[in-house]
Each structure stands twice: as C-alpha cells, then as structure tokens.
Amino acid sequence: MTVSEDGYSGRTIRSVTIAFNIIEVLQERKHVGVTELANELGHSKSTIYSHLQTLTERNYLVQEPEGYRLSLRVLDIANRVREQVGNYDVITKEVDELAETTGEIVQFGIEEHGMVSYLYKAAGDQAVETRSRVGIQQPMYSTSLGKTILAFMPTDRTASIVSNADYEANTPNTITEPAELHSELDRIESQGYGVDDEENIQGLRCVSAPVRHEETVLGAISITGPSSRFTDDRIHGEFADHVQRAANVIELNTKFSSTGVSEFD
Amino acid sequence: MTVSEDGYSGRTIRSVTIAFNIIEVLQERKHVGVTELANELGHSKSTIYSHLQTLTERNYLVQEPEGYRLSLRVLDIANRVREQVGNYDVITKEVDELAETTGEIVQFGIEEHGMVSYLYKAAGDQAVETRSRVGIQQPMYSTSLGKTILAFMPTDRTASIVSNADYEANTPNTITEPAELHSELDRIESQGYGVDDEENIQGLRCVSAPVRHEETVLGAISITGPSSRFTDDRIHGEFADHVQRAANVIELNTKFSSTGVSEFD
DNA sequence: GAGTTACGTTCGGGTAGCGGGAACGAACCG
DNA sequence: CGGTTCGTTCCCGCTACCCGAACGTAACTC
Numbered sequence: 001m002t003v004s005e006d007g008y009s010g011r012t013i014r015s016v017t018i019a020f021n022i023i024e025v026l027q028e029r030k031h032v033g034v035t036e037l038a039n040e041l042g043h044s045k046s047t048i049y050s051h052l053q054t055l056t057e058r059n060y061l062v063q064e065p066e067g068y069r070l071s072l073r074v075l076d077i078a079n080r081v082r083e084q085v086g087n088y089d090v091i092t093k094e095v096d097e098l099a100e101t102t103g104e105i106v107q108f109g110i111e112e113h114g115m116v117s118y119l120y121k122a123a124g125d126q127a128v129e130t131r132s133r134v135g136i137q138q139p140m141y142s143t144s145l146g147k148t149i150l151a152f153m154p155t156d157r158t159a160s161i162v163s164n165a166d167y168e169a170n171t172p173n174t175i176t177e178p179a180e181l182h183s184e185l186d187r188i189e190s191q192g193y194g195v196d197d198e199e200n201i202q203g204l205r206c207v208s209a210p211v212r213h214e215e216t217v218l219g220a221i222s223i224t225g226p227s228s229r230f231t232d233d234r235i236h237g238e239f240a241d242h243v244q245r246a247a248n249v250i251e252l253n254t255k256f257s258s259t260g261v262s263e264f265d
Numbered sequence: 266m267t268v269s270e271d272g273y274s275g276r277t278i279r280s281v282t283i284a285f286n287i288i289e290v291l292q293e294r295k296h297v298g299v300t301e302l303a304n305e306l307g308h309s310k311s312t313i314y315s316h317l318q319t320l321t322e323r324n325y326l327v328q329e330p331e332g333y334r335l336s337l338r339v340l341d342i343a344n345r346v347r348e349q350v351g352n353y354d355v356i357t358k359e360v361d362e363l364a365e366t367t368g369e370i371v372q373f374g375i376e377e378h379g380m381v382s383y384l385y386k387a388a389g390d391q392a393v394e395t396r397s398r399v400g401i402q403q404p405m406y407s408t409s410l411g412k413t414i415l416a417f418m419p420t421d422r423t424a425s426i427v428s429n430a431d432y433e434a435n436t437p438n439t440i441t442e443p444a445e446l447h448s449e450l451d452r453i454e455s456q457g458y459g460v461d462d463e464e465n466i467q468g469l470r471c472v473s474a475p476v477r478h479e480e481t482v483l484g485a486i487s488i489t490g491p492s493s494r495f496t497d498d499r500i501h502g503e504f505a506d507h508v509q510r511a512a513n514v515i516e517l518n519t520k521f522s523s524t525g526v527s528e529f530d
Numbered sequence: 531g532a533g534t535t536a537c538g539t540t541c542g543g544g545t546a547g548c549g550g551g552a553a554c555g556a557a558c559c560g
Numbered sequence: 561c562g563g564t565t566c567g568t569t570c571c572c573g574c575t576a577c578c579c580g581a582a583c584g585t586a587a588c589t590c
Contacts, residue, residue, distance in 0.1 A: 015279075020323050020325070044578065046579065049538075051281065071346075071378070073382075078339050078340050078342070081337065117336065133341065136338075279575095279576065299566080310566095314567075315548080315549085
C-alpha cells in the first residue's frame with residue numbers, strides 16, 4: 001500500500017466537518033442547544049438540527065432537557081482503541097509504578113501523523129502541571145518522547161517527519177533546525193534515551209526511552225519534572241535507568257498484537 | 266427547551282452516516298484499507314477515500330502502511346465525557362472496592378436514550394462473564410440497573426420510557442408487560458434497591474441501588490453474579506446492603522457538576 | 531392572561547457538494 | 561515482464577444538503 005505524502009488533494013466532506021465541529025463543541029461544554037450551536041458554528045438552525053438528529057440516532061449524542069450532550073458510546077470506542085494499541089495493560093502498569101516510585105509525571109506516547117500522541121499519563125505525588133493530556137498531540141522535535149521515537153524509527157520515516165515539520169520555538173532551547181535535530185537524534189540513538197532540556201516548556205526537563213519492536217518503535221515512556229529536581233546527574237543516572245528499565249519491561253511483555261502479519265523478505 | 270418524543274422526522278445526513286460507518290468498522294478491525302471499506306460499506310472507492318481524507322485531516326484517523334486506523338484522539342474525547350458525568354473518580358473508587366470485597370462483577374450505569382449505558386465496570390476475582398461492556402447499551406426493563414433507575418426517575422419520564430420500550434424476552438423471567446413492570450418499579454422504589462432474577466441472562470442475578478440527586482437519579486450501581494452464589498438471603502441481605510452503602514457514598518460525594526442550574530418551582 | 535421572547539422543530543426549494551465510475555501510478559507477484 | 565491489487569485522481573450528473581422562513585410551545589413579564 002502506498003501512503004500519500006502530506007498535502008491533501010482529496011476532497012474533504014463538508015457535512016462530516018460540520019458534524020465533528022459539533023462534537024468538538026460538545027467536548028468543551030456538557031450541554032449545548034440548537035440555536036447556540038447554530039450561532040457558534042455559523043450555520044442555520046435547521047442544518048444543525050439535522051446533524052444533531054443524525055448523531056443522536058447513531059447514539060453518539062443524547063438529548064436532555066438542558067440540551068444535547070455526548071453519550072457514553074465514546075467510551076466504548078476509546079476502549080477498543082486502547083485494545084488495538086500494543087499491550088495497554090502492561091504500559092499502564094509500568095507508567096503507574098514509575099510515577100509512584102519517582103513522584104513525578106510519567107507518560108507514554110506514540111507517533112501519529114508526525115506528532116506525539118499521549119496514550120497514557122500518570123502523576124506522582126510531587127508532579128507538576130504540564131500541558132499534555134491523554135489523546136492530544138504535541139510536536140516531535142520539542143519533546144523527549146518525540147525525539148526518542150524519531151531516533152529509533154526507520155530512517156526514511158524519520159527523515160520525512162523531520163523535513164516536513166513546521167518548527168516553532170516554544171522556548172529558547174527548542175531545536176528548530178533539521179540539521180541540529182538530526183545530530184541530536186544520533187546522540188539519542190547511541191545513548192539509548194532522549195532528554196528534553198526545557199525545550200518544550202520553560203522550567204521542565206524530561207527523559208525518555210524507546211519501546212522497540214522489530215525494526216521500528218512502538219512508542220516511548222518518559223519522566224517529566226522541574227529542572228530544580230532534574231539535575232544532569234539524576235537525569236543521566238537514575239532517571240535514565242528507570243525509563244530504560246520500564247521500556248524494557250514493556251518491550252518484553254508486548255506480544256505485538258497487530259492484526260497484519262509482519263512481512264519478511 | 267422541548268425534547269422531542271421518539272420517531273425522528275428530522276432528516277438524517279447521509280455523509281455523516283457514512284463517516285460513522287467507517288469509524289465503526291475501524292472499531293472492530295485495527296487497520297482497514299480503502300478498497301476493503303468500499304466493498305464492505307457498498308460505496309465507491311472515491312467516496313470512501315474522501316471520507317478517509319476528511320477524518321484523517323481532522324485527526325480522528327491515522328494512515329499507516331497497513332491501512333487506516335483510529336487515532337488516540339478518541340481517548341481525549343472519552344476523558345472529557347467522563348469528566349462531564351457526575352463525579353467519575355468517586356464512582357470508580359466505589360465500584361472497584363465493591364468488586365474487590367465481593368469478588369463479583371460491579372457496574373455503574375446511567376440512563377441514555379431510554380436504555381442503560383455502562384459508565385464503568387470492575388470485575389472481582391470470581392467474576393463471571395457478562396455481555397455488558399463500558400459504553401454499550403442494554404434495555405432498562407430486563408436489567409436491575411435499568412429497573413432501579415426507572416423506579417427513581419421523575420414519574421413522567423419513567424412512564425414515557427416504559428410505554429415506548431419494545432419488549433423482548435431474553436429469558437423466561439424477563440418482564441415484558443408494562444403493567445407488570447410498573448408494579449415491579451413500585452416494589453423497587455419502596456424497598457430501595459432492585460433485583461434482576463435471571464431476567465436478562467439465564468443463570469445471572471443482580472442487585473442495584475440508585476444514586477439520587479435532588480428529584481432525579483444520576484445512575485445506579487449493581488453487583489452481578491451466578492444464581493448459585495446469589496441466593497435470596499444474600500441478595501436481600503449483604504448484597505443489598507453493599508450496593509446501597511456504595512450508592513450512598515457516591516451520592517454524598519457528588520457535587521453535581523451540571524452546568525445548568527436546576528430549576529425549582 | 532395577553533404579549534413577548536426564545537427555543538426546538540418542520541418544510542420546500544435551489545445549488546453545490548457529494549457519490550460513482552473509470553483511469554492512473556505504484557507495488558508486488560510469479 | 562505481464563498481471564493483479566492497491567491507493568489515488570479526475571470529472572460529470574444528480575441528489576442530498578444547507579438555508580430561510582414559518583410553526584408550535586414553553587417561559588417570563590407586567
């Protein structure tokens with residue numbers, strides 16, 4: 001199968017766009033009414049109404065006296081998605097344990113669409129706030145998870161992502177040059193783990209280790225915390241050890257539950 | 266706001282239907298290709314292709330060499346939905362504890378669309394298999410959760426659901442008569458908990474208690490297990506106590522996080 | 531209780547946005 | 561190298577969709 005490069009020429013379907021606009025508003029606010037949505041999304045009430053009917057009939061929405069709201073159906077889909085990803089149970093176990101022992105934020109991320117998506121997150125008792133949340137995306141080049149995944153991907157995929165990213169400096173430390181990124185990736189590949197030194201958020205440092213499978217990476221696990229607690233010594237010492245050990249456990253326990261048979265030549 | 270009765274006259278939108286058909290196929294199988302989907306759903310490849318583009322652009326799908334797959338974005342939506350429901354954390358805590366102490370299946374359900382939707386489920390170490398799963402729906406009249414919720418709802422809503430349900434006997438014990446159901450609901454209301462005596466699945470019995478808030482019900486919590494272990498004595502004794510206590514804890518901890526202000530007359 | 535406002539819902543028409551079919555290019559096979 | 565199968569593209573025609581306007585109803589005001 002061929003995977004098209006970026007730049008969508010295929011048409012995007014208007015009605016579907018509207019439907020998901022509605023769903024995204026409903027993510028933010030629990031109950032929304034027809035008129036409210038119509039104003040917000042710039043469509044007529046009748047249009048919105050038809051969409052709401054469709055979504056309700058399909059059981060993605062529920063109509064209540066206060067307005068429409070997302071139904072629990074989404075939870076079912078989410079569970080299926082979790083099941084589809086490598087060994088979700090092992091991942092949560094390792095992440096939870098690491099969060100408990102270190103007291104910091106521990107996350108597991110995978111690559112999607114040239115960005116990092118967070119699959120699971122646990123916060124230890126000293127954990128600071130971050131902008132990440134399960135299911136959302138962040139750039140590859142400015143996070144330790146992203147860089148670590150990039151470093152262990154097949155080289156062509158890495159190259160494609162590195163060259164197609166639009167770099168934006170979140171902090172003075174953010175890497176915004178493909179060349180610089182490539183050499184950073186080489187360093188990560190040889191040392192076996194990646195570090196984010198306030199490149200994504202000022203004051204926060206992270207360490208990540210990859211979970212590898214055959215020729216590619218399933219994802220990576222990271223510890224995040226304030227620079228005050230994340231000294232060079234600890235980062236390259238205990239923290240690097242921790243993430244690498246956890247990544248290893250996940251690797252060993254992950255009987256890659258892919259449906260597709262891996263193709264050998 | 267007026268809430269329309271069943272019987273959709275509003276139009277349902279074809280493209281949205283197709284989009285969700287795709288998503289539902291992707292729930293079952295991790296990776297699916299264009300041609301495969303086109304055949305399965307009875308549309309041309311170009312149609313499917315446009316939809317896939319739209320969904321991918323919106324980040325609900327990811328394109329991989331093996332085909333398209335659902336992205337982690339869904340997990341974010343699911344988390345939001347959980348946050349929107351009353352106090353999710355308390356509910357999981359109580360359900361987990363009850364599953365641990367009893368060893369059986371414990372579930373929390375709410376009413377949606379005249380059916381029971383499962384919000385959370387935990388299995389104790391002796392737990393048997395059931396057909397329920399988080400996010401899916403089951404009839405109100407044949408489950409203890411459903412009957413219990415019905416019993417404590419505002420009477421007009423109860424009446425509407427009871428009369429609009431299409432009754433189907435899953436087992437010889439299933440209640441299929443509105444009149445009979447109403448008297449069962451009265452019994453549940455007066456005794457404070459509901460029982461399912463092999464009405465939904467042969468060999469399984471359940472006990473449920475309602476979580477009430479002001480004039481209505483937020484949901485109900487239930488214990489499920491094999492009739493062999495669920496004798497009349499235990500059901501009306503320890504099990505009824507357990508669910509009622511847990512429901513009570515949830516009630517007390519639930520600062521109803523509704524956005525809408527409840528209307529008093 | 532009339533008048534007002536705001537809501538969800540219904541209906542029909544005109545148009546552009548979709549769905550279909552066919553063709554292209556790229557992999558992969560023997 | 562011919563055959564197959566995949567994803568992708570393109571264009572044409574029709575229909576399904578979006579809009580606007582009207583309706584019904586609940587709630588609130590004075």
